[in-house]
Amino acid sequence: MPSEPEQPELPVARVVVDVSLAHLDRPFDYAVTPAQDAEAVPGARVRVRFAGKLRDGFVLERAADTDHPGTLAPLYKVVSAEPVLTPEVDRLVRQVADHYAGSYADVLRLAVPPRHAATEKATRVERNPPPPEQVDGPFARYPTGSDFLAALRRGDSPRAAWQLIPSADPAGDWAHGMALAAAATVSGGRGSLLIVPDVRDLQLLRSACERVLGEQGFVALTADLGPAARYRAFLAALRGDVSVVIGTRAAAFAPVRDLGLVALYDDGDDLLAEQRAPYPQAREVLAIRAADAGCAVLFAAYSRSCEVQRMIDRGWLKTLSAERVAVRRTAPRIRIAADTDRALDRDPAAFAARLPHDVFDVIRAGLAAGPVLVQVPRSGYLVSLTCQECREPVRCTHCHGPTRATRRSERGRRPAPESRSTDAAEQDQLQLPTMITDVPDDDDQLAGLGDHRDLPDILLSCRWCGRFLPDWACPNCGSRRWRSPVVGAGRTAEELGRAFPSTTVRQSMGGRVLDQVPETPALVVATPGAEPAADHGYAAAVLLDAQLPLLRADLRAGEEALRRWLNAVALVRPGEQGGSVIAVGDSGGHTLQALVRLDPAGYASRELADRAEAHFPPAVKLITVDGRSAALTEFGQLLKAPDPTEILGPVELGPSAAGDVIVSRLTLRAPLAIGNDLVAAVKAVTATRSAKKAEGALRVQVDPVSIG
Known part of the structure; x- marks a missing residue:
């Protein structure tokens, strides 16, 4: 008789299932069969039976035992052994979901593109990019610009808010500057992630990267690429074939190997805010990622947002700007x-x-x-x-x-x-x-x-x-x-x-x-x-x-x-x-x-002070909850907000887009010191309502871009 296959050394797979319900926002344990042992690696795509239906999921980790009291259901199928969900991206998805009171599954859809089987099985492309440029370019026109690039080449992790000179002069060429920053990071043996608001900006950045890094030295990752092209770029970054990824907000979660720099152009552009729940903003995603990875940061803009000004005020970012005489002469x-x-x-x-x-x-x-x-x-x-x-x-x-x-x-x-x-x-x-x-x-x-x-x-x-x-x-x-x-x-x-x-x-x-x-x-x-x-x-x-x-x-x-x-x-x-x-x-x-x-920094500082006095973001944590009046009343009754939280409303906004219901808004705001506690309390209420199958959908936005 043939011998039975050996049981897996780690027979339990902790799987995050593609279900957006707030009360199910956690991993679930499944059994790994001997036939699945080799392929069910952490990060692999799987299919599991959940609540009587087959659902997509990802293996987060393998374990020797489980807390589940009964017999575990086995994985239905290992879709692909490619570990597309890396530990770094897993942590980022969880942190972003918690920051915006959203679910892991909703954020994960933004982070990992759909699988394209033919692209995954295709032969990997050999990339031999030429050595990147080692010049300072636009940074030479800024007193601390050359030092910033030198720090990147050494493998350090400086964090800077680049106040660009608004001019068609090369000193204001943000695209060339970001490409040179990526090249300096590559010279230091690490990868870079460069994000821009829209496709027009991406084309400028692509041209600059081709000059500095060569056509094979980077990949572009955007949501509007075709399935094959998007997945090909994603795999190139995942497998370490390239060290530089450029893209729009969808690329903020890209799995760059040995991430050494995250860069963002024009962080105040509303196109950088995701239109799907939980509505993350690329600036915040990159800030969370940089804090977790300990990498360098470069936020470049001709203007300055209040959010960046707050990061400067608390010392998280340093200003990289030109002298006033140079600004006046160049602009x-x-x-x-x-x-x-x-x-x-x-x-x-x-x-x-x-x-x-x-x-x-x-x-x-x-x-x-x-x-x-x-x-x-x-x-x-x-x-x-x-x-x-x-x-x-x-x-x-x-x-x-x-x-x-x-x-x-x-x-x-x-x-x-x-x-x-x-x-x-x-x-x-x-x-x-x-x-x-x-x-x-x-x-x-x-x-x-x-x-x-x-x-x-x-x-x-x-x-x-x-x-x-x-x-x-x-x-x-x-x-x-x-x-x-x-x-x-x-x-x-x-x-x-x-x-x-x-x-x-x-x-x-x-x-x-x-x-x-x-x-x-x-x-x-x-x-x-x-x-x-x-x-x-x-x-x-x-x-x-x-x-x-x-x-x-x-x-x-x-x-x-x-x-x-x-x-x-x-x-x-x-x-x-x-x-x-x-x-x-x-x-x-x-x-x-x-x-x-030409003083966007002074304007941002004054605007931030005014918002702090009026209790508006980013000086406070503000959350808006939109929905029917009855649902908001129930939400308010379930909420256990930390003190001192202000509860404003609900106030009537008007009919919904479909015109079938009247939408109201409840606004919550609290000091930043208890902001995370307020977000957790709001997420707990959404989980309770989800478990109860309460009527009336609610739209929760943490620090919304538009506050009118």
Whole structure:
């Protein structure tokens, strides 16, 4: 008789099962059969029977015994012996889940991509990257920059907040700098993880890494790659075939071998916040990972978030910035329109005009030397419509939805991103009124801006039901005249095209974003985040409607506005080369003043102090819980919050996205000293409700990005 196979030395596998229920957020023990012994290694994918169904899972560890009183169920199947869940990533997933009051399974889905069997079984690619560059590049322009790179080459773990000079000068080239930091870390025998907000930034970083590390010296890992490409990049990092991984927020969990550096560009960008529960932010994930791994940190940005400022204040990060003289010399010259008595004497209506005389001076001077960037906060044509007489918002007469005005020529087609003005009359200063004339009786002559005979093709329509409203009349005062207090980028491009008829006008916004524009003279109208780079930088930039982003009902409105302005300024040539920037807004506002002074650090410090006084993040731990009123009442009854926790609400937010229920919000906030205890208490309540199968789903967010 054949001998029976030997029993495994470690017959118990502790498995984390892909189940997001809060009360089941723990490993479960399963028996390992002799046939599975060799493949059921820690980190391997398995299938197990759980609650009568087959579920995916990962082996966390093998053990000799179990606390389970009965007989263990065996593993149903070992899907793959590839240990895709490393101990380091396992710890990170658990820490992130606990930090955000979420479940391990939800975070694990972000960390480990789905398996692609053919890619896993394919022959490994031999990579022979050339030796990386050993130069200081942009860091040479910063007093402590060379020391930072030298520390990375020695294998040390410095942590720095790199305050980039906002300029198209090489000193502001964040992508080249991050690639050189990764190269220095590789020279020290360790790996690097570089994270950026979006695909456009990733392309810049990819180009820089190709120059510094070679095409085979790194891999790019993003969520929008195909299954095979994403898994191939993941395996290359897991197996140690490459030492450098670049990517968007999905790559923050990448299994880099011997991690020595985590780097992040523009940490204040809301694209770095995950849109799925438990909503982790890449900056916090990397900070948690760096603390666990003891690796170096580089957070680079032209602006500065309050979260990074707090890390600096408590000594966790050191500032890596240039001297003020170098900043002033390298950055473009920045000023606010109509900020002097002389400018007001020349243009008395400058405070009321959307495009004052100073703007046209800057544009003319800029066009003589190259392209000019015009940043407009809103996309579209006429963004917000109100009655001309009583200022009542224009609503649809059928469904009471919000309305918009568009050009008749835009119906049924998407405008090209580049257009050339054909108006023959050059205007010295463009101040077209935003008032809409009386709506004529003829449907073919709908209302237009200014004189409808000049712009006869403006259509008023509903944003919800899509109906056209040629016969609209204000239900409040009966007037048939309407105006737009908020003008979008489309209308702005049209106005500037009429003012500069011999100049090419390019548009970059929404689904038609340009990546690059040539250095020939042109007007480039773009919304924030969609600004294309210009060859050798823009000659000038105009920041229009600067007051609009500051009026958003959001805690981070000022911080976000300054971030977007500085990102636009960073595309302009240095002041030494004639680069200039002009902003149109209130010259007394401290946010615009911070822009003029190029002082994001001072602004962040002041903003953090204000938030500490008002008890807002990151000075406190704040948690929002959204759901039905009855579910929130039950949540409040079960919560055992540590003292001194403030419980605010619940307050009604309005109908849900589907419109079927009314959503309310409960807000919890506590001092940072007991923040972890509050998060644990909230997670305990979600586990209790999950075990009870309580009705009414709740959305829990820890330190949400948007607080309005």
